[in-house]
Amino acid sequence: MSEQSEVAIEQRAGKRRFIACRQSTGRVGKSTVAEGLITWLRYAGIEFGAIDADSQHQTLFHRYPGEVGIFDATKTFDDFASMIQTLPASPVILVDFPAQATDFLLSAAQHFRLLEFFEQSNVRPTLLVFAADDPTAKESASNTVRFFGDNADYLLVENPARFKSAEFSRTALGNWLRQRNTPTLRIPTVTAVTMNGWEALEDKLKRYLSLDEVCRQKDLHELSRYELQFLRNRFLVQFEDFARHLLPDTSLIKNKVARCRETSQQKIDRFNDPLLATL
Amino acid sequence: MNGEKLIVLPDPPHEPPELEFILSGCTTDHEQKAIAQAFHTFAQGDPGSFSVQFAVLLQAHSEALESVPERLRQAVATEFSNVGDLLLAHKASVKGPEAR
Numbered sequence: 001m002s003e004q005s006e007v008a009i010e011q012r013a014g015k016r017r018f019i020a021c022r023q024s025t026g027r028v029g030k031s032t033v034a035e036g037l038i039t040w041l042r043y044a045g046i047e048f049g050a051i052d053a054d055s056q057h058q059t060l061f062h063r064y065p066g067e068v069g070i071f072d073a074t075k076t077f078d079d080f081a082s083m084i085q086t087l088p089a090s091p092v093i094l095v096d097f098p099a100q101a102t103d104f105l106l107s108a109a110q111h112f113r114l115l116e117f118f119e120q121s122n123v124r125p126t127l128l129v130f131a132a133d134d135p136t137a138k139e140s141a142s143n144t145v146r147f148f149g150d151n152a153d154y155l156l157v158e159n160p161a162r163f164k165s166a167e168f169s170r171t172a173l174g175n176w177l178r179q180r181n182t183p184t185l186r187i188p189t190v191t192a193v194t195m196n197g198w199e200a201l202e203d204k205l206k207r208y209l210s211l212d213e214v215c216r217q218k219d220l221h222e223l224s225r226y227e228l229q230f231l232r233n234r235f236l237v238q239f240e241d242f243a244r245h246l247l248p249d250t251s252l253i254k255n256k257v258a259r260c261r262e263t264s265q266q267k268i269d270r271f272n273d274p275l276l277a278t279l
Numbered sequence: 280m281n282g283e284k285l286i287v288l289p290d291p292p293h294e295p296p297e298l299e300f301i302l303s304g305c306t307t308d309h310e311q312k313a314i315a316q317a318f319h320t321f322a323q324g325d326p327g328s329f330s331v332q333f334a335v336l337l338q339a340h341s342e343a344l345e346s347v348p349e350r351l352r353q354a355v356a357t358e359f360s361n362v363g364d365l366l367l368a369h370k371a372s373v374k375g376p377e378a379r
Contacts (some may be wrong), residue, residue: 043325215328226329233324233331258331260295260322 014025014124015091017248022097022105022144023130025137029159030189031059033128034096036187037118037246038064039211041092043236046247046256048089053100062208074101080108084117091248093123102140106147125152126245130175131184132163142173153181153245161189173220194224211235225230233257297334297341 021034042046052061055072073083158165215229236257243250305311322334
């Protein structure tokens with residue numbers, strides 16, 4: 001991403017970020033991404049408030065009871081209004097919405113003039129868009145982008161284990177997001193054996209385990225532990241890379257991830273390229 | 280020809296020493312790229328995690344290995360010097376009676 005657009009994103013970030021994790025179809029890894037984001041916010045030492053609006057699953061609420069509140073804001077406009085009026089005062093607010101709630105959320109946002117409210121309150125929204133090829137997901141994403149337009153920042157999510165994204169990237173919406181240098185988060189594949197092992201361990205211990213906690217559990221097979229550590233590391237690295245889209249100010253990051261020394265890329269100067277010079 | 284180079288190709292980009300060491304065993308560009316990508320992906324994240332710690336160990340090993348040729352040269356030089364002294368002494372003792 002160019003330095004200029006990075007600065008532009010930071011300038012319009014406002015004082016708070018409202019991150020909406022939403023998608024029209026289920027089982028795409030929505031709560032996994034929200035969990036990854038919470039893991040990074042905790043690791044980076046950033047103050048945040050999180051709301052689990054998915055009353056059916058309540059995954060986040062169970063795994064992070066001290067940090068995640070529960071609020072079903074997708075039944076009536078009253079519920080939605082209450083949620084917006086009682087948003088935490090933290091610099092980062094994360095809301096995990098249930099699947100198939102896009103139409104309701106957009107109607108409520110229109111009804112309450114959410115864009116104006118956000119602008120007046122100095123809140124900049126960031127919307128997670130799951131780049132799935134199925135028609136419902138594409139329609140949901142295009143409706144969302146049509147409503148929010150340039151009044152929000154976006155983060156594309158690809159989850160090769162759950163859906164394909166080739167068709168999505170060829171749509172006009174994919175192109176629109178690319179023109180805005182929208183970063184893409186890729187969720188690494190985690191085997192069913194590991195996911196089942198995590199849930200089995202929760203059943204055995206009779207309590208929910210966060211991603212941080214399960215990575216340290218000796219009762220989980222070490223291969224599964226390494227697989228989950230890799231998932232956690234990929235979340236930490238990618239969210240830190242996309243911090244400008246997720247935080248009001250990147251100086252809020254207190255703890256950064258370890259980085260291997262990167263290859264120094266040579267910049268190609270096409271004007272002075274000796275191989276292209278005319279003799 | 281004034282001896283000036285017409286084409287100055289840029290130096291190849293440098294990878295971390297531990298990665299250079301692993302890549303030295305690769306035969307194709309494709310293999311090198313795949314390994315370099317995997318290495319960079321695994322070596323980033325929480326310093327307490329397995330993959331990052333493994334990368335740190337790999338780095339320590341490669342740095343230790345870097346000094347091996349010099350240590351080996353010193354060890355061999357010392358041994359050669361000892362053997363040489365011994366040979367000279369032996370030669371002198373053998374030559375002794377002839378000189379007389």
